[in-house]
Amino acid sequence: DVKVTQSSRYLVKRTGEKVFLECVQDMDHENMFWYRQDPGLGLRLIYFSYDVKMKEKGDIPEGYSVSREKKERFSLILESASTNQTSMYLCASKQSNQPQHFGDGTRLSIL
């Protein structure tokens, strides 16, 4: 079974802080994704990566950056956290034509 592990289930940070969300997958998947889930808006794609050091913007990349130095790890970075970035963040991975597999999410609160 594919395992996608997000390092924190809950995180509380302050406005202006630099925040790192970490995600690791154990199936050697090429593609990894970061989404945020908000009530009434569903899941929205922030960034994805199709290979080490490669990244593509999703629908809502503003205020975020990503890092993929190793195939199994994909990090989401909030450069200067703001209250409107309070959300549930979901990481996913997939291999070519297979469905995406999701982690359990990180609920991030920015105070």
Added chain:
Amino acid sequence: DQQVKQNSPSLSVQEGRISILNCDYTNSMFDYFLWYKKYPAEGPTFLISISSIKDKNEDGRFTVFLNKSAKHLSLHIVPSQPGDSAVYFCAASAGTGANNLFFGTGTRLTVIP
């Protein structure tokens, strides 16, 4: 602009009856559709998919129907069980290998014992 829409935020069904969850899309380039199920405090899990070359795909109690002309798909769960209570997300992409997956806003299904 929401390209995948789930117009019913919630649905309640009696145990043993059929649950029908609906999804509409606007982008005619979408040709691959998926349903995910999400329990509280867990990530979404893949349930079933269908490509546009088919109009029906079945997996046990779950069947997805696709009506391309109406840009509509539905998920049927028969018979519904209390363990099916979850939020169901519809998603669509242009191609099975596409990385850009567009999600609906979800429908919360409650199956009443």
